[in-house]
Amino acid sequence: MNILLTGASGFLGGKILKTLNRLGGFDIALALRSQGSYSAAIAHVVGELSADTEWSVALTGRQLVIHAAARAHIMKDEVADPLAEYRRVNVEGTLNLARQAAAAGVKRFIFISSIGVNGNINTCPFTADDRPNPAESYAQSKWEAEQGLWKIQQETGMELVIIRPPLVYGPSAPGNFGSLVRWIEKGIPLPLGAIHNRRSLVGIDNLVDLIIRCINHPAAANQVLLAGDGEDLSTTELLRAVGKAIGRPARLIPVPAAVLQCGATLLGKQAMAQRLLGSLQVDISKTCELLDWKPPYTVEEGLRRCFEPSN
Template sequence: MKVLLTGASGFLGSHIAKALASKPDIAVVASLRGAVSVPNVQIVRVADVSAMTDWSDALYGTHLVIHTAARAHVIKDNGVDPLAEYRRVNVDGTLNLARQAAEAGVSRFLFVSSIGVNGNINSTPFTEDDEPNPCGLYAQSKWEAEQGLWEVQRQTGIEVVIIRPPLVYGPNAPGNFGSLVKRVAQGVPLPLGAIYNSRSLVAVDNLVDLIINCIDHPAAANQVFLAGDGQDLSTTELLQGVAKAMDKPSRLFRVPSSWLIFGATFFGKRIVAQKLLGSLQVDISKARNLLGWKPPISVEEGLRRCFESRER
C-alpha cells in the first residue's frame, strides 16, 4: 500500500511517518516544506498547501492520503486577515488535495481535524454526534474543511475518515502542553493547585495508533472519530503528572479557580483561562466499539515517554 502523508515534518506527522516506515507492507511518500529527511520514506517537497498546489507526482499510484498539514497559527498584526489565511491552507488546500486524490484513484482520505470543532468547554463529554460549535478561527477552518470533504465524498465516492483529537502531548510537543512543560522545568510556582476540572488528552502514540487503525479498517470509511487516552485529568493532576515524569517538584499553590477566571477576564485572557480551568472531555466509545480500538498506552506511560530521552 502506498500512503501519502502530508505535514511529515510536523509534530504529529513526524511520529506517523516513523510508525508507517516501520511497516514492510506500506510505502510512504511524505510531503515536506523544508530540508528534513525521514528514514525509509520517499520525500516530496511541497512549498505551500493551497488551492494551487499540484499533487499529481505525489499522488501517482497512491492508495491512501493522511492529511496532517495545516496552518495552526496566524499573526494578527501582520496585515493578513487571519480567517482568510486559515481558510487558504486548511480549507482550500485540503479540498484541493482531496479532489486531486479522488481524480488519481485514491481510495481513502484521512483528515486530522480538531476537537475545537465540537467546542472548547463542556459539562458532558463530546461525541461525534454533537452539534459542532467551532471555537476560534482555526477550529472554524477545520469545520469548514470537514464540510467540504463530505461534499467531495458525495461527488467522487472517495472514502473519508475524520479524526478530531484534543490536546496532543508527547516528546517536544508544541503549543499549550509545551508551555506547561517549560513552566514545570523552570520550577515556576503556579497557582493551579486546586483545579477540579476534567480534561481529555491524547498521547501522540495513542493518536498515531488510532490513525493507523483507520488506514484500511472497513468500518472506518466515511466516519468521524474522537481521539483520547480514555483517562481524563484535572489541570492540577496533569501538572503533577508532568512533574513526576520529569522528576521535578510541581510547585503548585492553591488559588480558587473563580479568582483565576476573574483575573484572566480582567486582563483579557478569558479564553486562555478556559483552556486551563474549564473541562473538556471526549467520549471515545465509538472508536472502541466500531473499530475495536483501545489506547495502547496509559496517561502515565505517555507522560513518561515525553521525557525518557532526557534520562539517557
C-alpha cells in the same frame, strides 16, 4: 499499501512517519514544502499548501492519503486576518488536495481535524454526533474543511475518515502542553493547585495508533472519530503528573478557580483561563467500539514516554 503523508516535518506527521517505517509494509511518499533531509526517492516538494498546489506527481500510485499538514492553532497570530489565512491553508489547500486525490484514484483520505470543531468547553463529554460549534478561527477552518470533504466524498466515492483529537501531548510538543512542561522544568510556582475541571487529552502514541488502525479498517470508512486517552484529568492533576514524569514536582499554589477567572478577565486573558480552568471532555466510545480499539497507553505511560530518550 502506498501512502501519501503530508506534514511529515511536523510534530504529528513526523511521529506517523516514524511509526509506519518501524512497522514496515508501507510504501510511503511525503509531501513537503522543501526537500530538507528527506530522500528524493520519497519526498515530493509541493511547496505551500494552497488552492493552487499541484499534487499529481506526489499522488501517482497512492492508495491512501494521511493529511496531517495544516496551519496550526497559533496563540499570538500576527496576520491581519487570521481566519482568512486558516481558510487559505486548511480549507482551500485541503480540498484541493482531496479533489486531486480522488481524481488520481486514491481509495481513502484520512483527515486530521480537531475537537475544536465540537467546541472549546463543555459540561458533558463531546461525541462525534454532536452538532459542531467551533469557537476559534482554527477550529472554524477545520469544520469548513470537513464540510467540503464530505461533498467530495459524496461526489467521488473516495472514502473519508475524519479524526478529531483534543490536546495532543508528546516529546517536544508545541503549544499549551509544551508551555506547561517548561513552567514545571523551571520550577515556576503556579497558582493552579485547586483546579477541579476535567480535560481529555491524547498522547501522540495513542493518536498515531488510532490513525494506523484507520488505514485498513473497513468500519472507519466515512466516519467522524474522536480521539483521546480514555482518561480525564484536572489541570492540577495534569501538572502533578507531568512533574512526576520529568522528576521535578510541580510547585502548585491552591488559588480558587473563581479568583483566577476574575484576574484573567481583568487582564484580557479569558482564552488562556478557559484552557486552564474550563472542562473539555471527549467520549471515545464510538471510536473504540467501531474499530475494536483502545488506547494502548495510559496517561501516566504516555507522559513517561514523552521524556524517554528513545522517543
